[in-house]
Amino acid sequence: VSDLSEHPTTDLDDVVHQRHRLGILTIAAETKRVEFGYLREALSLTAGNLSRHITVLEGAGLVDVQKGYDGKRPKTWVRINDKGRAALAKEMAALRTLVSRQDSQTDPD
């Protein structure tokens, strides 16, 4: 019986693992900062849903949110911080481990 504490799923973080929040972190990690409208369109989310996900990530200390104006239009920018980058890297590593484990279990050899 394998030790459950060593199973790769234990490395998955509930805050980060949610697919849309993982998407927000993935996009933000490619940029210095990303605008709310871009995230909404890229992830096909409603403004309300996206706002809730960003609030969760901000509450966990993984992203910083900056509100400002572009002319008269309000703009919200999301910036991933060091903790967010570390959490994203850990999550991606855990996912890769899970995939390689699944691959090795389905391998007929």
Added chain:
Amino acid sequence: MSTEPAALLADMGTLRRRTRRDAHGYWLPLLLFGVPILAAALVYGCTVGPLVLDTPTLVPPALHLGSLVVQPLMLFSSFSITDSPLAIGLYWLGVIVVGTLATLGWYRWRAHRIGVQLRTGTYLLYALGALVVCVVLVPLTANWTLFVPFGGFGAPGVWGSSAAFLVGVGIALLFRRTRHVWARLGFALGVVITMVAFGNLVILSSTHGFGALLVIAAALLGLAWMERSPRCGTVAVLFTGASLLANLYDMENLLPYTNNLAWVTFDNLLLPGLVLVVGGIVALVADRRAASREIRQ
């Protein structure tokens, strides 16, 4: 999007690629630098005087700091046969400064338009770093370059400077963490040897006085790194090679040649200029095609 690990990883890969694609805007910086490089021959044409070598007019303006003589624009004009090395030097300085600032403005404007802001600090660091090396460090170390055993032109200079550079780095690394006074002196000696050797390598790499191309090459390598773009990286590497060729080889040997120095300059700058202009146009077309494909979908 799925929550299955493999599907999730694939989705994140797609998002990453899409974000990078949307953020790409390197076509404009390539044109911003490429067009003035091709147009530089006109400036050389306007400043060309009689074909007289070794006259004081060929020496770019210098600052006298005690016993040191510093020619900030030496790599941008010192080997050009022209009546006005200052005008040529200022032209290249202007191309670098205006091109760099315009590029920063372009990415700032794109960030507000598209919603994705890149870390332009990386690009600025490469551009400013290379500019400081060419305008401050090398003109300063040139005071000693000619008096050290590894100085001079040709293969001995290249091999000697390369070896001295490695030795200097080695000495500096060896003593970098030791606090003894002799070790500190050793560290300082290593740094000085490294800087003088590196300075001589940069001088040797800009023999034709097109040192500005090397600064632009460094800036474009930083741009490619900032954009995480293999295509931009390919253009930057090709441009670096073309810049070294323009500085080290007489391209008029291969291309149509007249005694007109503006024409000779054009021959030498044609390849690096074309690399950027063609690269910029290709990137612009690819950008437009990707955008129209997205609208159709």
